[in-house]
Amino acid sequence: MAESVSPHPLRSLVWRLALGAGLGLGLFAAESWLLLRSGLVGVDIPVDGPYAALSAAVRPVLPGLLVRVAAVYVVAGGVFAGVAFGLARVWGRGGVGATVAGWLGLVMLLAWDRAIARPALFDDLPWVRPLLAWLVDHGEPWHPRAVAVAVALVHGAVVLARLPTWKRRLQGAAVVAAGALLLWGAGRAGESTTGEKPPLVVLIGIDAFRPDRLSVLGGSGRVAPHVDRFVAESTLFTRAYTPVAQTEPAWRSLLTARWPHETGVRYALTSDSRMKLHPTFPETFAKAGWSTLFATDCSRFHAEGPASGFATRWQPPRGAVNFLLEKLRYRALGLFADHTVGAAWVPEFIENRALAGIHDPMGYARRLTSRVLAEASEGPTLFAFHATAAHFPGDPVHPFYRRFVSPSEPLERRLRMHFAPVSPGAKGGWTRDGAEALYDELLAQADAQVGHVLDALRAAGRYDDALIILMSDHGESFHEDRPDLAGATPVHGARLSELENRILLAVKPPGGRKQGPSRVDALVRLVDVGPTLLEFSGLPALTGVDGVSLAPLLRGESLAPLALYAETGFTHVSPEVFDVGHWPGAPRAFDAYRIRPDGVVEMGDAAHEAVVMEKDLGAFDGLRWWVDRPRADGTWRRECVGQCEGPDALVLEAWLDVVRGRTAEGDSRKVAGHVDDPRRSLAPGTVRPPQQLLRLRSVQPAGPAHPQPRGG
Template identity: 75%
Template sequence: MPESPPSGILRSWWPRLLVGAVLGVLLFAGESWLLLRSGVVGMDIPVDGPYAALMAAMRPVVPGLLLRVAAVYAVAGLALAAAGTLLARAWGRGGAGASLGQGLLLFLLLAWDRAIARPALFDDLPAVRPLLAWLVEHGEPWHPRAVVAVWLVAHGAAWVVRSKQGRRALWGGAALAGLLGLWLLGQGVAGRDAPRHPLVVVIGIDAFRPDRLRSQGGSGEVAPHVERLLEDATLFTRAYTPIAQTEPAWRSLLTARWPHETGVRYSLTSDSRMQLQRTFAETFSEAGWRTVFATDCSRFHAEGPASGFAERLQPPRGAVNFLLEKLRYRALGLFADHALGAAWVPEFIDNRALAGIHDPMGYAERLAARLVDEARQGPTLFAFHATAAHFPGDPVHPFYRRFVPASEPLERRLRMHFAPVTPGAKGGWNRAGAEALYDELLAQADAQVGALLEALRRAGRYDDALILLLSDHGESFHADRADLAGATPVHGARLSEEENRILLAVKPPGGRGEAPALVDALVRLVDVGPTLLELSGLPRLSGVDGVSLVPLLRGEALAPLALYAETGFTHVLPEVFDPGHWPGAPRSFDAYRIRPDGVVEMGPAAHASILQEKDVGAFDGQRWWVDRPQANGTVLRACQGDCEGPDALALEAWFDGVQGRAEAPEIPRPRRFHR
């Protein structure tokens, strides 16, 4: 069959490409209608009272955001139409119907692949749940890819048979593939020959409990990449956070100060209440280092200029982020989960809060490339906080098959369950199932960490990098409360081993060397900054609560340390764990206010109530002194552990001294003491 002239090809293709783009826009319109339909995903929120500010903040942003989403749909439709037309022509069937059929088949194959990779993308669509359940249990990524490969080979063979130019095209394709391979090889060699600037990498894994590590009693199956790093690092087995919530914990981490000195006492703290202090990142920046902070979730933890990082890679903060959860444009998870999509609609693709749309492993690979690139350009401090173990808690393939039994309901396998814990509440699941899902999410975060570490190894930068691995807090599954078995996990509600004990490990440049593999001395999250600065030869922070742990890394002794800690602000009412506790902080949308720029922050009345509600305590590894505000206006001071002797009295005196610098509650309360 004679080939059509170029002008004829263009005339036959453009209408089909246009139809594809129109179909993409129609798909966008259909999804928009479903999203806005009353009761589907909660878009029918009231627009008066406290929500008025929320709606006002979102209104200027939404049109541009939706236009960019619509553009993705249009381009995807056009690309599917082009691919469908090309495949149809391989068989000599240039009709519009054949092109449309090929494009539709491509779309279905793509959906099949994503349903296996990230089933949370479809888990709230009742019509596909039976098929999705089967895929979750039996589907493998190679299944749709094998079908695509066979399909493409068949089309290629048909085209070669029909076309006299087939052999020439095959040789041209082979040549291009060879050139591409040589280019990639050159990139790898160039990376290894690049200048070796100093490199400090700080990796945080949200909610990681150290009892998941083999050396701390775990199975060793949850975090193999962390376990491998620990072969070259020193693990601090008794490390603790002063507050078991991400935003205040990171503020204490950056400043080396207790929460009441930073002013950040809970998530979504108002900027006006932050006590601006120097951070270790600021010291690195002033010394000429490149400083980068990255996280895949900014809903309850966003770093601003006060963090000291010159560049901050994170989803949008505030009202827009909460809106995005409602705008579940599923086709974005099909069409845009790659580098180009992340560049065009990063609010969706690089946002952990969007179940199924966010691809955690693709995100980690892009971030790893960014880390290596930054390290080539000069001395670099690169911090990454991985939040897989946070809501919506949707494990991707293969992690959703690791630990949760297949007998559990589909919704329990694919998403974290959330229900507020109140007095008299019962757990909605079994504790074993809740912890198994948590372990799957930690395994997913561990794989992200592994992507960064492997990129450093490929670039030849792993050995000479200073790598510090930490968690900001632990997680409680209410092990001491049988009535709460399976209730929503929580951190920040109590001062405890489960919630306050953290992961902390340091790999110096060149490996651990003669440093101990394990250090059992009590250390704190506030000690991280001073340690990094000393190891990097930079000036220390002055007037801080943290100390450098370098002596312990050298195998030397360090004066015993004590932890000052306080509870955060969670969905759990404190009287659940302490009957008679003062319960006054509000737990509704009224607790927050929306700034004109869309930032969500705690309101002044809620701030005062939260401070009044907090438990505060001191811990030295042997005992806790804890002050608990009571509903009758008093404060109950309780001691847990070895409460007799001079050491107990010394810790209590230290506790009183630290509290003397705390922000005083607005309602004065007498104290009564109890041991």
Template identity: 70%
Template sequence: MSSRSPSGLLRGLSRAALLGAVLGLGLFAWESERLLRTAGVGVGIDVQGPYAALMAAIGPLVPGLLARIAAVYALGGAVLGALAGGLIRAWGGVRWLWTVPAWLGLLGLLAWDRAIQRPALFDDVPALRPVLGTLVEGGEPWHPRLAAGLILGLSLAVLAWRVRPGKRALAAGAGAVGAVALLSAGGARFRDGDVRYPLVVLIGVDAFRPDRLRMLGGTRAVAPALERFLEEGATLFTQAYTPIAQTEPAWRSLLTARWPHRTGVRYSLTAESRWIQAPTFARQFSEAGWRTVFATDCSRFHAEGPDSGFTTRLQPPRGAVNFLLEKLRYRGVGLFADHALGAAWLPEFTDNRALAGIHDPVGYSERLAARLLAESRQGPTLFAFHATAAHFPGDPVYPYYRRFVAASEPLERRLRMHFSPVVPGGAGGAGAWRREGAEALYDELLAQADAQVGRLLDTLKQSERYDDALIVLFSDHGESFHADHPELAGATPVHGARLSEEEYRVVLAVKPPRGQPVPARVDTLVRLVDVGPTLLALAGLPALPADVDGVSLAPLLRGEPFSPSPLYAETGFTHVSPEVFDPGHWPGAPRAFDAYRIRPDGVVEVGAEAHDAMVQEKDRGAFDGRRWLVDQPRADGSVRRTCTGDCADAGALGQWLDAVRMQGP
């Protein structure tokens, strides 16, 4: 039977696909061998002591995980093999074994494209560093796509020259027209019906400092989507603060409208047994019949459980397995699985912010936007999203890695964050860099998170759900680059280490549904614990219990009289010893990995002894918009109270702080 017959063509392509699958599995085996020779966890933490417990927790999960990864390589290789076989046959008379170099060429084109889109996928391969540097400097996504188009066009031209006009050519043309029609239909947008269920959208952008907004003094175009949101009718609260500048405890305070010591969540990875159960505003929505959804692309130091009140939680796996995934940098996953099917098959890779270069933040936000619309069509919906681009591993994707970081900075510093610890006497660690470069990278990551937010907001507009939705944009904390400590210019930025404007002042903006005019900005002091009561009030739902610390901001949105309440705040726990910034401060909390324990289910938590020391080390303070009062534990066992700002009449605030501290540990 002729190889040009349909059955012969199908047999040839099947053979090429099988060969491609074998090549894909060979690539998987090569990468596996390479990964087995690596060590460490990527941030300079010694894991030798608890490594046995780590492996005991994740060991049972590894075989199934590796099998799914191998399937990605096999399927991706098979698709490339079929494409390679088709190209070879278009030229005619070439042995099918030529599929191998064609397969490698297509793999190279794919890697070329991904190296431009997400260069962190290859940034730790020394042999590729010169090529990667060139692509980072001048590569554009259309370059590899133009090359692929030229190859395809040339192959089709050769095929057209070889095949005489006739039924076969006519059928091929009809098939091409049909394919274009199907693609067009697939890209068509379907309008919602007449039903418009109530929709509340809560978007948290991790580590966003308000001074990055141009209307609050920012000098760069860091957040065009957020700026546009503010220009189109949202209220910006210019004096908003978090009670604790670390993500998990900040979100817990936000959900419960209670201070950290009343939630039991005092730092990241607090043992769940120490959490104080309390109603959340998400549960209030759920009990009222709303669909409640929480989504995040990173769960290492913030994951929501059933007690959060969200009935649907879309997040990567929590605990030890997530730290393992950082080491399983299978680049083929970044090549073959960075799409909706890959996210469904390997969500812990494709939708996991912790995996530099493999996670596709743009594709993730598009899938998230589709999920948001799907949920909102089924009933009243509360949809919360926590965007984590500004956190480790901090790898900006195209085009954000060219926005602000100077080209003179080392390539490895331009493509993702590196851990350079803060120690007494200065910055330690290899590769410390200038503060200007660190802040520029931070701004690029914020721009990337802003683009994700923009895709969600644009999707709401295109589906005509934007105007009638209640939307709240906020940040859980800020970030400090140690501007007051020149000796720490190259150190890793930190949040939760000091009660400061840089770390505790946050973004907060509210857009009520259409028809509710609001002021463009409010300069009154507000707190993150006020968000939940505000959402419930604006949605017309029952309030949280009367003993909460937050209050509704609805009067401010209506222009009514409002008496602001002070902020209670406390430091979290970071890799930075407080004595770095405050000589004589009590520095007793442990900062080694053995301060944590790994539960049998793989969840990583702070141990009992370390918990007591972490709580004892905390600074606690109050802010009323005019002055900060801060209590600092000293190495000699005393507590020093300091005041900054207008301290002429601080007695009332001091009494309030003492009363709040009496509420809990």
């Protein structure tokens, strides 16, 4: 009678790996079917009109992208099957059923962990919402990890117990302990450097950070503890302002030290052809032999190209593909690929803030810091990082989603920011307190990312010798003066105001603050950052720019008073909401944009003209605002808010005319065209004959233009 021969363990393992790869591929196919069933634009249905260009742009890159995603599922499936097979073999099993059961158990354990860490990964699946709600309220990261450790310990104990002698068991335990120590040591390696260090300049921007969240300016101290610590070690400019409260134009003004109408970038998704190619301060650093690095985790409405002057740019793909990725909700990527290898293989997903639940913000900060420190060890380095946690989709991760929003709020409001256009007659869809609480949670998340970067610099011995600037590009308005809009989508760039234009700005020179002041209350501008960095680094100044170096103020010296030129951006809020009779001609629909053949999304020509005509333009000196507002009848109305009497007010008004490039002779004024036909109307920059103009001038009582910001 023939004896049965057991298959070789290695051959069994190979078959189980193939089985796991098949399970992973089956999971990919199931998720793809669900995506197609949901109606993925440009993939499963024909599209016409403006969407045709979007479809044409994404179709060529989609097959390669999906192949890389499928590869993640296949590899992860095989790895999980290999682990499941090994665990089953401990108990003398290893059949297909045991492997599949173990595979499913491991996937569920990982999903449990991620549901607590990043619940937005599953929040749009109705059948898991009851369980997800319980995890959001009661789950802790250590729960699934404790189960994983317990499983590993039980299996390890069984393996040791089956070793033939106590000597072998002790040797096995020693091997396990040595492996654990090696893993711990690898995590601690490279934390400090010695010897001469090349110069390092770090510029960190936190999107939409309002300075009233700082504890020294009335905040609670709970929102941004890492930023508070940095501010305590640096010089804080308490009256810093941006010339435009939207990210892309604000950063272009930052890089060039020029006002928005001088840069040509005056709203998000500006056409490259409209950008005026002025020198940037990163260019100056690069010409001096510095490495210049820029990083952001969201590039939908702010992507830096070669014109920025940064030689290296780490950012998600720009344009139509990035908008497509939101539709490609391959959730298992958030389980299998949220690590260094996954980020290198599918960075479009893992390093992309726009993908709720898939992007791991803290893992991103760790990977980013490692790359920067490696680069900075090679030579002089300029590193700029724009943290966008407060951006849409606004999904706070653990533990931040428990910080400020009340547990009684609906789950969808607790876990994601909701976007809705605001037009005349619109009402708020939530509460202002709830909207601000979610905002504070997102700022706390950005603060934790920034804290990791700063702590890593400290651990590497680079914090003290580095020149570090911490800033925001704009503030945020929650419609504080409009109770009817309480809970409506927050906005920045819709009005010229303290809430939207005032920014965070704190500077730590190399070696610390030394003898400089802890705070400066003089008015400064975002355009002053670049000249300041160049002077402190001993590099040539930019010429013909609007910004100035703040080095004298940082040394405790005086500087001639400065004034801010500012303009509104282009937002989801129609200007008529805040200003009845305002010219409302800019379109707020997808057809305002065009898709280039390379997939870049940019504002169309007709929409550009309308957006520029819709802008409020103003000047601010800390005591008063002069603002020009285009009216629906084709005229401008100039308003003064604040201390509007006296020679200083007239000086600021004249300065506004000069900055806008206008003459003060007679009543000549640039005017917006009539609302009935925006394509034929005159944009700012043209002048009609004086007899065709009507200049309206009003002065409002002294006082702030909008309510003062309140603490966090």
